[in-house]
Amino acid sequence: MGTEGGPGNRPLTNLERWFILLRRSEFFADFTDHDIAAIIKHGTFHLLKPFTRVVREGAEEHSFFIILDGRANVMKADAHGKQQQLATIQAGECFGEMALLLGRRRAASVLTEVETHVFEMGMSGLKELDTPLRNRFYYAFAVTLARRLKEMSTKKAG
Amino acid sequence: MGKVSEKDKQLLLLKSTTFFKSFSDADCETLLQFSRIEKYSKGRYIIRENSFGDSFYVILKGQVEVVKESKQHGTIKLVSLSNGMCFGEMAVLLKEARTASIRAEDDTFIFEIRLADMQKVDPDVGEKLFYQFAVTLAQRLEFMNTQRVKGE
Numbered sequence: 001m002g003t004e005g006g007p008g009n010r011p012l013t014n015l016e017r018w019f020i021l022l023r024r025s026e027f028f029a030d031f032t033d034h035d036i037a038a039i040i041k042h043g044t045f046h047l048l049k050p051f052t053r054v055v056r057e058g059a060e061e062h063s064f065f066i067i068l069d070g071r072a073n074v075m076k077a078d079a080h081g082k083q084q085q086l087a088t089i090q091a092g093e094c095f096g097e098m099a100l101l102l103g104r105r106r107a108a109s110v111l112t113e114v115e116t117h118v119f120e121m122g123m124s125g126l127k128e129l130d131t132p133l134r135n136r137f138y139y140a141f142a143v144t145l146a147r148r149l150k151e152m153s154t155k156k157a158g
Numbered sequence: 159m160g161k162v163s164e165k166d167k168q169l170l171l172l173k174s175t176t177f178f179k180s181f182s183d184a185d186c187e188t189l190l191q192f193s194r195i196e197k198y199s200k201g202r203y204i205i206r207e208n209s210f211g212d213s214f215y216v217i218l219k220g221q222v223e224v225v226k227e228s229k230q231h232g233t234i235k236l237v238s239l240s241n242g243m244c245f246g247e248m249a250v251l252l253k254e255a256r257t258a259s260i261r262a263e264d265d266t267f268i269f270e271i272r273l274a275d276m277q278k279v280d281p282d283v284g285e286k287l288f289y290q291f292a293v294t295l296a297q298r299l300e301f302m303n304t305q306r307v308k309g310e
Contacts, residue, residue, distance in 0.1 A: 101289075101296040107303065131281035138288035145295035146251040152302050 018045050021068035021117060025092040027140055035133055042128045043121035048112045055096060057109040063122035064096035064141075070116025076108040088113070097141045100126075168195045171218040171267055176242035177290060178216075185283045192279045193271035198222075198262035205246060205260040213270050214291065215246040220266025224258045238263060244294055 012020070022028055022036050031039070045068075048054065054065060054072060067089050074087040074095070086108060089095050099106055100123060112118075126134055162170075172178050172186045172195075181189065195218065198204055205211065207227060217239055224236040224245070236258060239245060249256045250273050276287055 098296050098300060101293050102300065104300070107300075131285050135277075135281060135284050135288045138285070138292045141292040142247070142288070142295055143251045145292065145299055146248050149295065149299055149302065150248065150252060152299070152306070 042125035046118045048116045052112045054110040055106045059106045062099045064100045066094045066119045068117040070114045072112045074108045188283050192275040198266045207259040208255045216244045216269040218267040221263040226258045
């Protein structure tokens with residue numbers, strides 16, 4: 001998770017570790033330190049063992065996640081019910097925002113590959129943020145989705 | 159009978175568009191102070207390929223075509239977009255040049271707002287705008303995912 005120590009080389013508190021991890025993630029690149037401090041209060045942090053299912057395909061739940069440390073795989077059942085790996089999500093990347101924005105069931109499962117720190121926030125947590133900060137979230141979602149659309153268009157053209 | 163003012167015409171245009179269905183009359187009035195609605199006659203370009211811009215656009219009435227220039231084939235039409243659809247957001251979000259031109263196919267009314275103005279408008283109105291753009295992109299990605307699965 002990083003070797004930084006707190007002042008006087010004391011061990012970092014959980015809050016400090018989470019702050020550093022969120023601060024490093026690409027999703028929050030345009031958020032201020034003050035924003036990150038507010039966001040920490042309204043989300044949940046999880047430390048997950050390898051091969052833990054973070055979300056299950058078909059589940060009716062709508063939070064979004066950011067991988068802070070570690071990585072996870074996106075898995076989907078094929079026509080014969082066999083799990084196929086679609087993608088790997090690396091540290092700093094997010095997932096689940098489609099379910100949050102569109103209120104859909106989970107389109108795929110996500111399983112950790114290694115020990116993974118994950119930050120989770122649902123719509124209720126988002127609603128507790130002040131409006132300008134929530135707008136920065138929607139903007140960050142839009143940037144993430146635009147990147148995915150571009151990637152998909154590029155693959156299709158290739 | 160009194161004449162309908164320009165502002166009332168603009169409000170009517172906004173309120174009749176699905177993109178703005180969650181916006182109240184007061185929201186629309188606020189929004190109009192930070193944006194503009196322009197009429198483009200048939201054939202006129204709204205966006206030029208390879209230009210840089212910081213505006214998002216929503217079609218209020220009419221139809222536009224997305225076109226690309228090709229050295230071999232000239233101007234190629236990719237798709238038409240109509241009422242309620244938005245365009246221009248990819249270049250703004252990804253900070254890139256416009257990947258295609260947009261040209262009016264009919265006399266078309268276009269809502270335009272700069273990113274900087276979206277951030278200045280009343281936050282509650284801004285929230286509806288940012289949320290609607292994010293939802294639009296999510297719907298587009300969902301559609302492309304569905305098409306990809308069908309094609310496999």
